[in-house]
Amino acid sequence: MTLYASPPPPRPWDKFLKTPFARLVRHCLARIFYGGDAAQEDELDLGVGVALGLLALPGVLVSFFLIDKYGSLFQVILGIKDFDPYAASMPDEYFFIALSMVVTASVVIWKWDSLLPDRRDYANLAPLPIHNRTFFAANLLALTFVTTIMSLDVNAASMVAFPLVVTGSRSSFSYYAVFLGAHVTSLLLASVFSFLVVLAVLGTLMSVLPYRWFRKSSLYVRLGIVTFLLAILSTSFAVPPMLEKLPTLSSSPLRFLPPVWFVALNQSMLERAGPALLGLGRTALAATAIALVVAIGAYALSYRRSFIRSAEIMESLPAGGGAILPRVFRLLDWLVFRTPFERAGFRFTMKALARSDSQALVLGWFGGLGIVIASQTLFAALSARTQEVNHVPSAAILSIPLTLGYFLITGLRVAFDVPVALRANWLFRVTVDPDSHQCAPLVRKMMLLFLLPPLVLICVPVYTHFRGWQLAVTHTAIVAAMYLLLIEIFLMSFRKIPFTCSMPAFKSHSIATVVIFIIGFFVFSTLTSTAEQWALEDPFRFFFVAPLVPAAAFAIWKWRDGMIHLDKKIIFEDQLAPAVEVAMNLGIGP
């Protein structure tokens, strides 16, 4: 007997999925995820799956770190009898809301060029028989879909794990359900609000500014938003304790912080809000509604102005033409960059850094993070008022230039690894001698140029003013030596011309890189400043501390000296591990 499987019945949406409109929506989703007009064809692409996973990661990690806090065993050990999970969760709720807003907004910053239709869409789609309103609607639908997916993804882990962690010590399901409802609603709304606000900024800029000025200013606007987001995230440490006093502080500036609105909404849903928090909860709802209206309005305006009129816009992108920059370059040629390679490499690197969004944003992220951490350290140190020995400032105060330098050096190192317009790197392939070993000296000089002038111009006068010139000069010298040491560590195996190599080193082992980055920060900033403070309190101690720097420098020099010639050649694309490469050259490899 033969059995014939009957074809599956058509699903209601099958017919719709085959229509041109559905195809257009799918295409709009793809262009949002894979890049728009300004995206480089060979720029860093993590892939949708990896990107979504990375976005969800912070929520997972933080939820699991909190298990101890809410565990009944932990409360027994601490002797807490009347533990109220709802009350204890408010600071964490604030953190999750701030994190959700920051991560979601970061996605908009990352996808800035591909959210709204651009010239490439115009070139490809405008000659086809599609109404303008059809494409408008398709992209709007895709944007709605992306907003939903992002909000769910960013918050997925904490939506499931955090309520379980918080209410785990209670056996009541209703207790869990109420908390879950409030948590999910406030998180998702915060995420959506954040997405819409940045989208509204983007749309408004596109609508108001001429294309040339939009492109020119969008990088700076994004860097500004990044700094603002980092500041919002950093409030997670200071704001939650103040929230309990909020009802009595009628004119508190906390009322202007968006995460506070959504915490208030959360507390309102948990029926734990007084009149002040109830009002702020309503602000959260109103703000989201306003953001929605403004975002759609700005999108419609920018669509009309930038997309439909694409062919009319004959403006070219700004690039150079100033009179001051060539003079600065000539001066630096005379002072710093002496070889033709260094001069050309410096000009190329600076122009790429200033005009390529991805690279500038990477540097902006690191710089912003450095500024936020340094300013928090400064405020914490000033409010702590620790007792000083021999008029020596605290380790926290001493760590500030080290913190800023660490983030700037790391940011530059990572940014230099991110490729830009790889198809154009043939120019360097045909003109640069791969055995000339000029890359590390060039990058060293550029990094020092970024670091030393501001260090000397800011650090010396500030520390002189507050602590006298001897301490200022000593501290500046120590910081400069540490900068140099860190640069040497970063350049130990560096053999690329910035932006011209196909695969960033951190892409293949990103988690290990993040761990090393965090440990490196504590060693470079916290440990160094503590050691420096210890030495400054009694200058005799410098005899123990000072030799460490030249010893480390000597170790790096020896290590580099022992490298085989092949490992020093300039590279332009990802390669096998050197050992495998040597084996292949000798004819014994795979």
Add this chain to the structure above:
Amino acid sequence: MIALEARGLMKAYTSVPAVSDVSFSLNSGEVLGCLGPNGSGKSTTVRMLTGLLEPTRGQVLCGGKSIQSNLVGYREHLGYVPEDTNLYPFLSGWEYLELVGTLRGMGASRLAKKIDAMLELFSLFPHRHSAIGSYSKGMRQRILLIASFLHDPDLLIFDEPLSGLDVTSALIVKNLIRGLGERGKAVFYCSHVLEVVEKVCSHVMILRKGRVLAYGSTADLQQASGQSTLEHAFVHLVEDRDAVQTARDIIDVMAAA
């Protein structure tokens, strides 16, 4: 039968017009070549003909009606190869053509067959699932050509269609354009390459500084200018620089200390 007609087209981006008073008509079965030096207004004219740009004055007519009155309907019968190969780098060649065909309302099975056949004929079938980002300029150009043929349009507008093509592909496309004319299609062909225009086009329009300098059949144009080839006729009409002397000057500058 007139397939496309331009009447007094003028386009001004600023106070200086990019194109002024361009008029011509293109009948079914004709291949009209549009020639002109850089900045002569060829691309602006093409954009107005495709409806991407609205003329400041004048109009483009198709079947006697202004294309602006039913732009979507007009584009259903139009195949267009733009000058820039600005394609989506994250799509494969096949996916791009599938997107274009679907948006043109073609049925899925017919579209798939047509795409496969076209990719095979344009020697792109082995690369059909590679991302366009990895394609050479010539491969991208071939994808654009296929995209313009998929729906069998009556009117084709080509802006430098041979750009980046290898010798064999260029030869195929030249014969193809001639063949399209013989099959009754109306073809507007914009190019810098005089030899190709001379061989492929039945009619020629020469633009200079946004104005029509000459318009007529290729033979008439040569006869009117008193020159033996289209190249000589073009140089006679358009170029105000001595090409031989300019080349010598460049070599002198190269050798200068």
